[in-house]
Amino acid sequence: MGGGISKIFDITKKDYLIKESNNKYENNKNYNFRRDTSESDFYSGPNGQVLPAKYKQWIGVNRRNHFIKNARNNKLKNAINQLYRPGSFIGDGGTASVLKFEKRTGLNVGHNGNSHYQKATEMKRYIENKVMKEQLTNKERKLANRLVKKLRSAIVEWRYGI
Amino acid sequence: MRYSELFSSFENLFPEDANVFEELKEKNSVDEEDGMHPLFGLVVVQYLKAFVLKSPVKAQRAFDFFEIMEESDDPMIAEVLEFSVLENILTDEDINYNLWINYCGEETKKAVEKIIKWLSP
Numbered sequence: 001m002g003g004g005i006s007k008i009f010d011i012t013k014k015d016y017l018i019k020e021s022n023n024k025y026e027n028n029k030n031y032n033f034r035r036d037t038s039e040s041d042f043y044s045g046p047n048g049q050v051l052p053a054k055y056k057q058w059i060g061v062n063r064r065n066h067f068i069k070n071a072r073n074n075k076l077k078n079a080i081n082q083l084y085r086p087g088s089f090i091g092d093g094g095t096a097s098v099l100k101f102e103k104r105t106g107l108n109v110g111h112n113g114n115s116h117y118q119k120a121t122e123m124k125r126y127i128e129n130k131v132m133k134e135q136l137t138n139k140e141r142k143l144a145n146r147l148v149k150k151l152r153s154a155i156v157e158w159r160y161g162i
Numbered sequence: 163m164r165y166s167e168l169f170s171s172f173e174n175l176f177p178e179d180a181n182v183f184e185e186l187k188e189k190n191s192v193d194e195e196d197g198m199h200p201l202f203g204l205v206v207v208q209y210l211k212a213f214v215l216k217s218p219v220k221a222q223r224a225f226d227f228f229e230i231m232e233e234s235d236d237p238m239i240a241e242v243l244e245f246s247v248l249e250n251i252l253t254d255e256d257i258n259y260n261l262w263i264n265y266c267g268e269e270t271k272k273a274v275e276k277i278i279k280w281l282s283p
Contacts, residue, residue, distance in 0.1 A: 075190070086281075110277075118197075
């Protein structure tokens with residue numbers, strides 16, 4: 001779409017917005033936009049930030065609260081807090097998803113193209129060496145294993161490709 | 163500045179609080195062998211919250227150090243600042259953005275702007 005107008009799909013409202021050249025966002029209802037079936041140019045994440053449409057499959061639901069709710073052990077909670085930031089909307093909101101996103105899109109989330117590889121590597125080691133040695137419930141151990149598995153998968157992909 | 167010495171360099175800025183760092187490391191079961199991300203994410207951020215942001219002198223000392231990290235030629239050093247410190251303090255409901263942003267140097271501010279794109283502080 002040209003003429004200074006872009007069509008944006010708001011992932012949280014499951015509705016289209018259009019962005020005018022004056023940067024004012026309007027809900028499509030005002031413009032009867034619902035009948036337009038053409039592809040969106042951009043997709044908007046839960047925080048209102050916008051990603052080009054080609055990355056729409058990367059916008060996901062942050063799993064932080066779900067994981068925190070299932071963890072009573074403080075060190076496991078620490079690890080979840082480090083890996084899952086509130087408001088992060090790439091994949092499941094965790095470092096592993098962000099690292100995969102960086103690898104597959106070439107878009108590094110950090111300043112000057114910095115990536116999450118080193119953080120993923122060190123946090124995986126922290127969970128394996130410290131968190132897993134804690135007295136965890138079966139549910140917590142399963143969760144810790146799940147976090148390690150996600151990180152390992154992203155690290156392997158980063159190193160060796162898909 | 164060497165990656166493996168990042169934490170000790172930061173710790174040495176605050177010799178008066180050496181015991182605090184030891185307590186935080188013990189409380190979180192984290193040490194140099196775990197790496198700089200767990201150390202900065204778990205120890206430095208808690209130290210910032212508890213002590214640094216309550217003291218303008220300490221805050222300036224810390225954020226001057228962070229600016230050197232962000233300017234480092236070693237990208238791994240800036241990554242620790244961005245993904246284990248700035249991401250943390252940007253998303254911590256108990257830390258007021260206006261309390262620390264003015265202590266940031268130019269490069270750190272640019273990093274903050276970039277990170278905000280991917281988060282909702």
